[in-house]
Amino acid sequence: MKRKLFTIIISLLSCTFAWASLKLDIELVPGTLKEEIKEKYAPAVVDLRLTGDLADEDFYYIRDYMTSLKRLVLKETKVDTIPERAFYEHPALEEIHLPLDLIYIAEEAFTNCRARVYVTGNYPNEPFNIGTELAISGDNERLYVDKDGHVYSADKKILYRGNPDDHHCELEEGLEIIEKYQFANCGFAYVVLPSTLKEIKDHAFENAFWELATGTSNHYGNSMVVRAKVPPRLGTGVFNFYTGDYDKPYCTLIVPPGCTEAYQNADPRWEEAFESIEEGYYPYDTSSIHAASEQSLEIHTNNGIMTINNTGTCRLCIYDIAGRCIKNCIVENNITIGNLPAGMYIYRLQGSDIAESGKFVIE
Numbered sequence: 001m002k003r004k005l006f007t008i009i010i011s012l013l014s015c016t017f018a019w020a021s022l023k024l025d026i027e028l029v030p031g032t033l034k035e036e037i038k039e040k041y042a043p044a045v046v047d048l049r050l051t052g053d054l055a056d057e058d059f060y061y062i063r064d065y066m067t068s069l070k071r072l073v074l075k076e077t078k079v080d081t082i083p084e085r086a087f088y089e090h091p092a093l094e095e096i097h098l099p100l101d102l103i104y105i106a107e108e109a110f111t112n113c114r115a116r117v118y119v120t121g122n123y124p125n126e127p128f129n130i131g132t133e134l135a136i137s138g139d140n141e142r143l144y145v146d147k148d149g150h151v152y153s154a155d156k157k158i159l160y161r162g163n164p165d166d167h168h169c170e171l172e173e174g175l176e177i178i179e180k181y182q183f184a185n186c187g188f189a190y191v192v193l194p195s196t197l198k199e200i201k202d203h204a205f206e207n208a209f210w211e212l213a214t215g216t217s218n219h220y221g222n223s224m225v226v227r228a229k230v231p232p233r234l235g236t237g238v239f240n241f242y243t244g245d246y247d248k249p250y251c252t253l254i255v256p257p258g259c260t261e262a263y264q265n266a267d268p269r270w271e272e273a274f275e276s277i278e279e280g281y282y283p284y285d286t287s288s289i290h291a292a293s294e295q296s297l298e299i300h301t302n303n304g305i306m307t308i309n310n311t312g313t314c315r316l317c318i319y320d321i322a323g324r325c326i327k328n329c330i331v332e333n334n335i336t337i338g339n340l341p342a343g344m345y346i347y348r349l350q351g352s353d354i355a356e357s358g359k360f361v362i363e
Contacts, residue, residue: 021044021045021046021047021068022041022044022045022046022047023045023046023047023048024037024045024047024048024049025048025049026048026049026050026051026052027050027051027052028050028051028052028053028054028058028077029052029053030052030053030054030055030058031055031057031058032058033050033054033057033058033061033062034057034058034061037066039065042061042065042066042067043065043066043067043068044068045066045068045069046068046069046070046071046092047069047070047071048062048066048069048071048072048073049072049073050072050073050074050076050077051076051077052077052078053077053078053079054074054077054079056083056086059082059083059086059087060083060086062087062090063085063086063087063088063090067090067091067092068092069090069092069093070092070093070094070095071093071094071095071096072093072095072096072097072115073097074096074097074098074099075097075098075099075100075120075121076099076100077099078099078101079099079101079102080099080101080102080103080104081102081103081104081105081106082098082102082104082105082106082109082124083106083109084106084107084108084109085106085107085108085109085111086106086109086110087109087110087113087115088108088109088110088111088112088113088131089111089112089113090113090115093113093114093115094114094115094116095115095116095118096110096115096116096117096118097118097120097137098117098118098119098120098121098124098134099120099121100120100121100122101121101122102119102121102122102124103122103124103125104124104125104126105124105126105127105130106127106130107127107129107130108129108130108131109130109131110130110131110132111129111130111131111132112131113131113132115132116135117132117134117135118134118135118136118137119134119135119136119137119140119143120137120139120140121140121142122142123142123143123151123153123160123161125179128180128181128184128203134161136151141154142154143160144156146172148163148166148169148170149163149165149166150162150163150166150169150171150172152172152175155174156172156174156175157174157175157176157177158175158176158177158179159171159175159177159178159179159182160179160182161179161182162178162182162183162186164183164185164186166186167187167188167189167211168188168189168190168283169183169188169190169191169192170191170192170283171191171192171193171194171197172194173194173195173196174194174196175193175194175196175197176196176197176198176199177197177198177199177200177201178193178197178199178200178201178204179201179204180201180202180203180204180235181202181203181204181206182204183204183205183208184203184204184205184206184207184208185206185207185208185242186205186208186209187208187209187210187211188208188209188210188211188222188224189210189211189222189283190222190223190224190225190283191223191224191225191283192225192227192283193224193225193226193227193228193232194227194228195227195228195229195256196228197226197227197228197232198228198230198232198233199232199233199234199235200232200233200234200235200238201235201238202235202236202237202238203235203236203237203238203240204235204238205238205239205240205241206237206238206240207240207241207242208241208242209241209242209243209244210222210241210251222251222252222283223251223252223253223254223278223283224251224252224253224254224274225254225280225281225282225283226253226254226255226256226263227256227281228256229256229259229262230262231255231259231262231263231266231267231270233267234267234269234270238269239269239273239274241273251274251275252274252275252276252277252278252317253270253271253273253274253276253277253278254277254278254279254280254281254282254283255277255278255279256279256281257279257280258279259279260277260278260279263277264277276328278315278317278328279315280315298310299347299358299360301360301361301362305336305337305338305340306318306336306337306338306340306347306360306362307334307335307336307337308331308334308335308336308337308349309334310331310332310334310335310349313330313331313332314330314331314349315328315329315330315331315349316328316329316330316331316335316347316348316349317347317348317349318337318340318345318346318347319345319346319347319348320343320345326345331349340362341362342362342363343361343362344359344360344361344362345359345360345361345362346358346359347359347360
């Protein structure tokens with residue numbers, strides 16, 4: 001067996017059996033780590049860099065016997081799978097660098113292990129529960145991380161990991177596939193999916209919930225905007241949203257103009273999972289105002305009456321504080337809406353030349 005480097009800093013076996021720290025660099029044949037690092041030396045290893053290949057038993061030898069190991073570098077190994085519970089409850093690990101060509105991480109591989117785990121190359125097809133959040137190595141050339149912390153393939157065609165803290169989520173154009181479980185259990189004010197999207201894989205939005213754009217918690221509202229004119233393919237359980245005590249989340253699906261029927265016919269879940277389907281390009285968001293110069297718009301409220309003066313045609317949607325759509329109509333030129341109970345409301349106007357959203361109060 002070829003060994004690149006086996007640096008053993010030894011004052012190992014003195015009369016008092018004091019152990020020195022070992023920093024090792026080994027090219028490995030699968031299943032031979034126990035032979036390379038004898039059991040009596042294993043507890044002294046603090047830094048280990050491996051090349052070659054590993055068998056499952058090598059991972060478990062690291063876990064069970066190398067109890068002082070702080071740093072493990074696997075980047076240049078031929079490993080494609082991290083086995084189940086590979087580093088489960090390891091007491092000392094602080095840093096693990098995953099293999100460049102890794103494909104899969106098994107269940108609970110890092111559960112109760114405090115190490116920071118770095119992806120150095122391919123993003124693994126991880127299961128939902130691996131026991132830690134993966135970090136992206138600074139020298140990784142196979143992945144792209146956008147300004148909001150979403151992790152894509154380098155060509156931006158595959159979303160490998162969504163940012164669970166991005167409540168106003170807008171994914172980049174060029175994206176074609178959203179991988180499994182990427183937004184499971186996340187809370188959103190709105191989501192915007194690009195026109196290039198072709199597929200949303202299993203459980204991508206499982207238990208996702210919807211919050212008012214104002215930041216009020218425990219209410220459902222807002223929108224999922226899908227800008228693709230051809231409805232993306234849906235995997236299993238994609239829209240198993242968390243709905244609390246309601247049958248559906250108070251969330252609107254917004255599709256491109258003229259595409260409502262296409263979405264209804266493509267897969268019944270596009271209609272079943274949402275409160276309603278509307279047409280447009282912008283999210284329902286009280287912080288966003290998009291206006292064009294060719295169409296003018298004035299909105300006034302007084303004594304429980306809302307008046308809209310408009311020079312064109314647009315669709316009006318009014319939502320109450322709980323996110324329920326209480327008015328959905330076409331506005332041609334001017335319109336007056338009365339008999340609204342006292343309270344705060346959120347409106348959204350969408351037309352060919354204008355899109356605006358905001359809030360108003362009826363006293």
